[in-house]
Amino acid sequence: EEAREQAQELLDQIIAAAERRLSPRWLAPEHMRAATWGPHLHRWGSAFPAAPLLPVADSFVPSARVAFCGDYVESAHPGSVEGAVLSGLATARALIALSPRPML
Known part of the structure; x- marks a missing residue:
């Protein structure tokens, strides 16, 4: 208790x-x-991503200088705020890792 x-x-x-x-x-x-x-x-249909979700491996393509993040990227929490936040954090980490100078 x-x-x-x-x-x-x-x-x-x-x-x-x-x-x-x-x-x-x-x-x-x-x-x-x-x-x-x-x-x-x-109350709109896009609030619930339909399968198939974007594979994590396809969500970040440094050679094309493009990254995708959100609740539509494969995760343990698809279609949720938590999934979107975790996807955003993972993308941020990947971008920081590629940065030629230290990030704060």
């Missing part, structure tokens, strides 16, 4: 920090948690 309470406290802190950083200035903080606006954001 104590572990659950600690996890909930940590989750509340993360959500509060995200609300401070990500919520538009015109949106009241209490509306960030309300389900009155959120579900409407994913």
Whole structure:
């Protein structure tokens, strides 16, 4: 029970920090948690990528100077925000590795 309470406290802190950083200035903080606006954001067909997903090996082609990232790239979490973020981070790491000078 104590572990659950600690996890909930940590989750509340993360959500509060995200609300401070990500919520538009015109949106009241209490509306960030309300389900009155959120579900409407994913009512288009493109929100759920159809198979086949883009293979990771094809998502980064340095010779063509092109990289693709997002929830449509093969991962353990396709079609999700987590999958998109992880794909973006992997692409960023690949770009940094190719950089001729150190990145901050």
